[in-house]
Amino acid sequence: MVDTKTPGDKKLSVPSKTLTLKPRVETGTVRQSFSHGRSKQVVVEKRGKRRIGDTGPEPHVPEVAKPAPAAPAPRPAAPPPAPPRNANSGVVLRTLTEDERSARASALADAKLREVEERRQAEEEAQRRAVRETAERAEREAAEARRKAEDERHRHEDEAKRKAEIEAKKRFGEGEQPQSAARTATAAPAAPAPRPGTASARPTASAARPATTTQRPAGPPGRAPAVAAGPDEDEGPRQIRRGPGGAARPVAAPKTTHKPGPQKERGRLTVVTALNADEVRERSIASFRRRTQRLKGHASNEPKEKLIREVIIPEAITIQELANRMSERAVDVIRMLMKQGAMHKITDVIDADTAQLIAEELGHTVKRVAASDVEEGLFDVVDDSTDTETRSPVVTVMGHVDHGKTSLLDALRHANVVSGEAGGITQHIGAYQVTSPETGKKITFIDTPGHAAFTAMRARGAKVTDIVVLVVAADDGVMPQTVEAINHAKAARVPIIVAINKIDKPDAKPERVRTELLQHEVQVESFGGEVVDVEVSAKNKTNLDKLLEMIALQAEILDLKTNSQRPAEGTVIEAKLDRGRGPVATVLVQRGTLQVGDIIVAGAEMGRVRALISDQGETVDEAGPSVPVEVLGFNGPPEAGDRLAVVENEARARQITSYRAHQKRENAAASISGMRGSLEQMMSQLKTAGRKEFPLIVKADVQGSLEAILGSLEKLGTEEVAARILHAGVGGISESDVTLAEGFNAAIIGFSVRANKEAAAAAKRNGIEIRYYNIIYDLVDDVKKAMSGLLAPTLRETMLGNAEILEIFNISKVGKVAGCRVTDGTVERGANVRLIRDNVVVHEGKLSTLKRFKDEVKEVQAGQECGMAFESYHDMRVGDVIECYRVETIQRSL
Numbered sequence: 059m060v061d062t063k064t065p066g067d068k069k070l071s072v073p074s075k076t077l078t079l080k081p082r083v084e085t086g087t088v089r090q091s092f093s094h095g096r097s098k099q100v101v102v103e104k105r106g107k108r109r110i111g112d113t114g115p116e117p118h119v120p121e122v123a124k125p126a127p128a129a130p131a132p133r134p135a136a137p138p139p140a141p142p143r144n145a146n147s148g149v150v151l152r153t154l155t156e157d158e159r160s161a162r163a164s165a166l167a168d169a170k171l172r173e174v175e176e177r178r179q180a181e182e183e184a185q186r187r188a189v190r191e192t193a194e195r196a197e198r199e200a201a202e203a204r205r206k207a208e209d210e211r212h213r214h215e216d217e218a219k220r221k222a223e224i225e226a227k228k229r230f231g232e233g234e235q236p237q238s239a240a241r242t243a244t245a246a247p248a249a250p251a252p253r254p255g256t257a258s259a260r261p262t263a264s265a266a267r268p269a270t271t272t273q274r275p276a277g278p279p280g281r282a283p284a285v286a287a288g289p290d291e292d293e294g295p296r297q298i299r300r301g302p303g304g305a306a307r308p309v310a311a312p313k314t315t316h317k318p319g320p321q322k323e324r325g326r327l328t329v330v331t332a333l334n335a336d337e338v339r340e341r342s343i344a345s346f347r348r349r350t351q352r353l354k355g356h357a358s359n360e361p362k363e364k365l366i367r368e369v370i371i372p373e374a375i376t377i378q379e380l381a382n383r384m385s386e387r388a389v390d391v392i393r394m395l396m397k398q399g400a401m402h403k404i405t406d407v408i409d410a411d412t413a414q415l416i417a418e419e420l421g422h423t424v425k426r427v428a429a430s431d432v433e434e435g436l437f438d439v440v441d442d443s444t445d446t447e448t449r450s451p452v453v454t455v456m457g458h459v460d461h462g463k464t465s466l467l468d469a470l471r472h473a474n475v476v477s478g479e480a481g482g483i484t485q486h487i488g489a490y491q492v493t494s495p496e497t498g499k500k501i502t503f504i505d506t507p508g509h510a511a512f513t514a515m516r517a518r519g520a521k522v523t524d525i526v527v528l529v530v531a532a533d534d535g536v537m538p539q540t541v542e543a544i545n546h547a548k549a550a551r552v553p554i555i556v557a558i559n560k561i562d563k564p565d566a567k568p569e570r571v572r573t574e575l576l577q578h579e580v581q582v583e584s585f586g587g588e589v590v591d592v593e594v595s596a597k598n599k600t601n602l603d604k605l606l607e608m609i610a611l612q613a614e615i616l617d618l619k620t621n622s623q624r625p626a627e628g629t630v631i632e633a634k635l636d637r638g639r640g641p642v643a644t645v646l647v648q649r650g651t652l653q654v655g656d657i658i659v660a661g662a663e664m665g666r667v668r669a670l671i672s673d674q675g676e677t678v679d680e681a682g683p684s685v686p687v688e689v690l691g692f693n694g695p696p697e698a699g700d701r702l703a704v705v706e707n708e709a710r711a712r713q714i715t716s717y718r719a720h721q722k723r724e725n726a727a728a729s730i731s732g733m734r735g736s737l738e739q740m741m742s743q744l745k746t747a748g749r750k751e752f753p754l755i756v757k758a759d760v761q762g763s764l765e766a767i768l769g770s771l772e773k774l775g776t777e778e779v780a781a782r783i784l785h786a787g788v789g790g791i792s793e794s795d796v797t798l799a800e801g802f803n804a805a806i807i808g809f810s811v812r813a814n815k816e817a818a819a820a821a822k823r824n825g826i827e828i829r830y831y832n833i834i835y836d837l838v839d840d841v842k843k844a845m846s847g848l849l850a851p852t853l854r855e856t857m858l859g860n861a862e863i864l865e866i867f868n869i870s871k872v873g874k875v876a877g878c879r880v881t882d883g884t885v886e887r888g889a890n891v892r893l894i895r896d897n898v899v900v901h902e903g904k905l906s907t908l909k910r911f912k913d914e915v916k917e918v919q920a921g922q923e924c925g926m927a928f929e930s931y932h933d934m935r936v937g938d939v940i941e942c943y944r945v946e947t948i949q950r951s952l
Contacts, residue, residue: 369417370425371410378404380413384422391416432713436659436703437627449620450491450684451613452522452646454504456543457529462559465596466529467492467505470606489631489646489686490673494606501609502646502684504631507766517546518699518762522629522646525612526550527605528580529557532566532593536574544578553616555608556582556591562598620683625704626652630660631686633695634760635789641665641692645681645702652687652704653680657711661700662718664711665692695788698761750848751782753804754841757791757811763834764788767809770838779848781841791828796820805829805844809837846951858942859883859920866934867925874932875907878940879923885942886917891926892941893934904929905942 089099154162369383377395381388388404394416395402402408414424455463470492488505504523526547530540547554556575558568572582572591581587590608594601632644643660645652652658656667668691670678681687689702696702705711754771758764764786771781784804785795791806791813797820799806806813806821806828813821813828821828831837865877878885887908893901907927908915918924926940 364421366421366423368423368425370427371413371417373410373428374407375410375413376405376407377402380408380416384417384420386420390420394419430717432710432717436705436714437701446619446621449618449622449682450500450502451524451609451616451618452502452504452684453525453527453609454506454523455527455529456506456546458531458534458537458539458543459507461529461531461534461537461540462596463529464505466557466559466594466602467503469596469599469602470503489644491686492606494610495603497610499610500684501606501613502686504646504686518629518631521550521699522631522648523550523552524616524618525609526552526554527557527609528554529559530571530575531560532558532568532571533560533563535567535570536578541578544580553612554580554589555605555612556580556589557605558591558593559596561593561600562595568593618684620649622651622682624650626650626656626658626681626702627704628652628702630696630698630700630702632698632760632762633788635695635787637790639690641690641695643689643692643696643702644686645689646686647681647683649683650704651680651682652689656704657706657708658689658691658702659705659711659714660692660696660702662715662722663692663694663696663700664708664715667691695761698765749777750779752779752841752845752848753782753784753799753802755784755795755799755804755806756786757795757806757808758786758788759810761788763809766834767807767837770834771841774838774842774845778850779845781845790814791817793817793820796824796826799826800824807831807837807841809834843951846949849950852948852950854946854948856944856946857883858889858944859885861885861918861924861926861940861942863934863936863938863940864923866936872907873927874934875909875925875927876934876938876940877923878926880918880920882920883942884917884919885924885926885940886944887915889942889944891928892943893928893931894939894941895935895937900938901928901931901933903931 085101085103087099088102089097091097365385367384369380371380371383377391378388381391384391392402392404395408395412400412410426414426417424455467457463467490471490490503490505491500492503493500526543528540528543528547530536544554556571558571560566561568572585575582575589576585580589582589582591584591590612592601592605592608594605626647627649628645628647630643631646634642636642641663645660652667652670654667654670658665658667667689669689670681671688671690672678672681673686678687705714756764756767756771758767768783768786771783774781784802785798790811791808793814793816795806796813796817798804799821804826806826808828808830810832812830818828820826829837829840831840859880860882861878861880863876863878867875867877869875885905885908887905889905891903891905892899905926906929907925908918909925910918910922915924928934
């Protein structure tokens with residue numbers, strides 16, 4: 059044991075223990091008890107922390123009185139540890155090897171070094187903490203001293219003020235108010251002192267006082283008594299000097315550097331300072347604010363310079379935005395609108411005319427803009443260049459169905475296009491180029507369908523053409539689509555060349571064709587008119603060269619010229635969605651040259667030209683004026699008839715397409731919502747509100763065919779039933795189309811397209827019907843039959859005969875039975891009957907019983923008697939007439 063002394067004279071005993079190595083894991087056995095008297099003996103291990111050099115608790119030494127750490131004295135080497143024994147069994151454990159003993163020694167040495175380092179760091183921290191506490195204690199003592207000095211100074215000042223107040227009361231009497239006394243006491247010392255030697259000097263305050271004034275106690279020797287300063291004086295106490303004769307005169311204090319005048323009150327707030335605070339009035343914060351507002355008000359009353367701006371006004375603008383553009387207050391704009399009788403909020407949208415009126419009344423200039431301005435300069439730009447060249451004529455072949463238009467073109471092109479058309483009729487618009495064998499110049503032909511459904515295709519062909527070739531069959535004459543083609547050509551104001559085809563047929567009558575054309579104001583040259591007519595035969599290739607010669611002559615008269623060095627403009631003849639190539643548009647270039655890599659815009663679609671394919675299927679790098687090409691590179695298939703233009707960059711293209719897409723959505727929304735219109739429109743909507751709808755999804759190969767199908771289906775509608783097109787598009791039938799059809803229980807129609815593998819499997823799984831067509835009139839006929847099934851059938855009555863009641867019989871278990879005689883026609887069992895009494899129908903029902911004598915019969919002829927009974931009706935009288943008739947159901951069709 060080692061004895062140590064602490065400052066508190068406490069004796070601590072520190073045991074000196076021999077360093078030994080204890081096992082870290084102690085094992086033992088414990089018996090655990092369970093329910094139902096069961097128990098189990100388990101082995102338990104106790105793991106403890108390894109403690110190195112644990113010699114008991116360290117003696118406590120105060121931080122201040124703790125001596126500096128001395129160098130650790132070398133301890134005597136510990137004797138080798140005795141072999142450890144198990145606490146439970148007493149079995150001697152194995153001894154440590156030499157390597158383990160050396161490792162254990164090095165670990166102990168490291169622990170000692172760490173212990174010394176930690177003790178040193180703790181002592182340094184204690185010293186720093188002691189220094190810090192000493193400094194803080196000194197600061198606290200200094201602050202306390204300053205506070206005491208300040209309190210003492212305030213106490214002296216209060217004592218001096220109190221004495222001055224008491225003296226003033228004694229001098230002027232007790233009846234005077236303390237405030238006036240304090241002011242008098244304050245103002246007396248502040249009187250200016252007279253200069254010595256001046257004749258007009260006033261008597262001093264001490265000379266003017268009465269003799270009863272109490273003398274102030276004398277100060278220290280060598281100093282004159284001090285006069286208490288008033289509360290408004292910042293100078294020190296004034297010195298009193300004795301002049302000759304013993305008269306006391308004040309001596310001014312030394313001059314200070316600060317400016318004279320009332321200073322802000324310092325010190326604590328007391329009753330005296332509060333009462334004397336009126337002596338020095340300072341400007342309050344509220345007064346300063348009022349002054350600032352007055353100055354602002356004077357400044358705002360000054361007339362400001364009016365800002366005249368050029369205000370850009372779109373088609374619709376909010377009031378807030380209009381005010382911001384004019385640099386005016388929105389309140390003023392609303393006030394002007396209220397003068398016009400319109401109540402608006404700041405977020406309301408007004409039209410361009412109202413905004414222009416407001417802006418002009420406020421003195422601003424207006425510049426009107428519209429969203430459609432993004433299309434300015436896109437088409438029909440005047441070309442100032444004189445570098446023009448002759449271009450090929452564009453010829454559109456038009457006429458009635460099956461009059462030989464495509465056969466005529468095949469004969470000119472030495473091709474066989476007609477063999478690829480389904481049903482032997484043209485159902486797609488096509489563009490081809492033919493080289494004239496005589497002149498060597500190229501002529502562009504546009505082939506249009508002759509079916510009645512393809513009116514829009516014929517109209518597009520007439521718009522983009524220079525010459526119309528009207529094909530009329532010599533054996534058929536002028537037909538409805540021939541008349542329609544004539545009207546399209548007249549509307550487009552293009553010359554017509556009549557090609558009378560099929561003159562090789564035995565029943566061909568060309569003169570009949572010329573005569574029938576006169577009824578539609580088409581007068582050929584042989585009849586004294588200006589229209590050229592050529593008799594041709596596409597089958598025998600008769601007079602084809604003469605037809606080409608007439609076309610070339612007409613083109614020479616038209617003098618077709620253009621500039622090929624400018625950006626291209628054209629028209630989309632046809633568009634489709636090819637699964638391998640993407641959106642493909644057949645474009646007829648009308649001005650300039652279209653090149654690979656150009657950024658193009660057509661309708662609401664844009665893109666960059668990736669490839670140009672001619673009518674012969676060859677890839678070309680550019681396409682000049684009057685050249686038809688297939689364009690690859692659109693983002694989506696444009697609509698047939700859209701105008702195509704080349705723009706300078708993608709930003710311009712995006713602006714144009716976004717504006718057109720927005721317009722397209724607005725038009726679609728307006729057509730769907732059926733905006734409020736006239737009374738007639740509302741009544742027509744009420745008529746069509748209760749009609750049945752036949753939902754359809756239509757997919758076609760090209761835009762022109764899709765347009766024709768939709769137009770034909772729309773014409774099928776009546777007031778009772780109509781086709782509802784859920785979705786219409788170009789391309790194959792996809793899985794999304796099947797999903798849409800499943801939601802509305804609609805049928806899917808594919809025109810010259812097929813469903814992909816996934817869509818076909820989904821349609822079969824969900825029971826959706828997909829019908830494929832290649833001929834448009836087959837499609838229209840099938841849809842017409844399906845829509846006819848939705849029509850309510852017509853009920854038709856067929857009169858059978860009449861009978862007169864002669865007697866009424868009451869039969870048990872049957873009821874009343876009428877004994878009748880059939881006057882005309884026949885009476886059948888189960889037929890519908892009416893009971894007529896005095897020419898008024900009193901009952902309608904069916905015959906339940908028809909008997910002749912005692913037998914049930916099916917019918918009774920005229921002149922015979924029979925017994926009849928009605929179903930659920932027995933009020934029959936003698937003399938009533940029974941009318942017998944049959945109701946037939948007739949299915950209607952569109």
